[in-house]
Amino acid sequence: MTSHDERHALLDELDLLRARRAELEATFAADDHPHDMGEQSEATQRRDELTWVDGRIRDITYLLDAAARAGNGLPGRVCVGSVVALRYPDGRSERLKVTRVPDDDFPTVTPESPLGRALLGAGVGDEIEWAAPEGRLRARVESVDSDVGGER
Known part of the structure; x- marks a missing residue:
């Protein structure tokens, strides 16, 4: 899987699966003990579907992670593991690292x-957009530096 469209299709599917998982979990919380065979x-x-959804989420996450690792050699x-500089429409800028491991000394994002x-696969000069609690945010990728440690 190398294409931008394939990656976004998987990310969209992942969003749908996570939403479905939340719906299923909510039904378990609302259920009291099933009383008849139909309810059981x-x-x-629903438990079987939740198991399937969890497996698919795990598979997609693995595929996306493998694709991101394969992309480590692509400059820009x-x-x-990348360190990214972003510029926001208001002129503010920020540098952060895309990582699974939090760092107290440097801003990170998983x-x-x-x-x-929104960042994964983006190149220098790309405009990205993402949902945040305060609404949709936008930024431009100013620079991309590979992690010297080569996070895996």
Whole structure:
């Protein structure tokens, strides 16, 4: 999987799966103990679907991570381990690292976060957009530096 469109299709599917997972979990919280066979059957079907959804989320996350690692050799493209400089429309700038490991000394973002998802695969000069609690945010990728440590 190397194409930008394939990656975005997987990210979209991941969003849908996570939303479905939340819906399924909510039904378990709302259920009290099933009283008849029909209710028990429905609960079993929801548990089976939740197991399938969890497996698919795990598979897609693995594919996206593998694709990000494969992209480590592409200059100017954001992948796991990249340090990125962003410029916001208001002129403000920020440098952060796309990583799974938090760093107390440097701002980080996980590849699964909305900003991390928008960054993965982006190149220098690309405009990115993502959902945040305060609404849709935008920024331009000013620079992309590979991590010297080569995060895996």
